[in-house]
Amino acid sequence: MRKIVIFGLKDYAELAHYYLQHDTADEVVAFSVHRQYMPENAMFGGLPVVAFEDVEKIYPPGDFFFFAPMSPKNMNRDRETVYLAIKSKGYQCISYVSSKATTFDNVIGENCFILEDNTIQPFTMIGNNVVLWSGNHIGHHGVIRDHVTFTSHVVMSGHCDIGAYSFFGVNSTLRNGLRIAEGGFIAMAAAIMNDTDAWSVYKGNPAEKLKIPSTKVRF
Structure with missing residues (x-):
């Protein structure tokens, strides 16, 4: 224990x-x-x-x-700062993966908070300091990099590469094989059909890039 x-x-x-x-x-x-x-x-x-x-x-x-299961404030960078401060003190961080989540021997990093009814399909890896709120579908042969937040009911299709510091709103959807660049803000119910640019906001179905950068988004 x-x-x-x-x-x-x-x-x-x-x-x-x-x-x-x-x-x-x-x-x-x-x-x-x-x-x-x-x-x-x-x-x-x-x-x-x-x-x-x-x-x-x-x-x-x-x-x-x-x-340190913190909110995605400041595009997950506040959580990153605390996580790195904890590591600098010499601590090991645990990850919590709900017993009601479905996993398949996935590689999951430190300080992850993975709640109930997430399905993480085989051959997908999850980095450090990632939050997956309840009810997401995480497709096969993908990677979620460090300091990322998925809210709820996000569908990530297979072979996707999710860049660090990204945020996904409720009911957003990703086509298979996409690369979400670092710092992507994917709005609620957005349908992403193409690779995204770094530190950008996407909204709509099909999603379009907005002029506001994700660094200006406030939670």
Whole structure:
């Protein structure tokens, strides 16, 4: 049984606690946030909250693991910053893959949050720090690179290559064999028929590239 510290005090952290508590043998022992966000009573969900600046003194990396299932704010780069800070302290990050997800010996990286009813077909690899919310179809022989978020009911057809920092809205769809370049923002219900450009926003069916860059998108 691994002992886990969860980064954050908002919805994602609370959900992660629930899933780990009810769907794994792991034990969540504490939460952690940066010192300026510490709650007055230093408690959350009935567990202690520790300032991230001091966490390794109380929960040393050799004995404890970390999990940082954060939102896609700032095109997943806030989550990347926290993930890299955790790694710099020497921690190993766990990944949570729901027992109600369907997988086929897929390679899945660290600090991934993969919820119920995802189907990840054979020969598809998932990088580090990826969030797959519930109910996605992830096609065969594909790759999802680091720091990516899929919301819900996204259909990724086979042989797709998903660039780092990408975001996919609810019910978006990708034709087979596509390359989604780094930093792609795929809007809700968009149907992507062709490869995309880096740090661009796509909307519609068939999807068209908008003039606003994804770096200007605010969650």
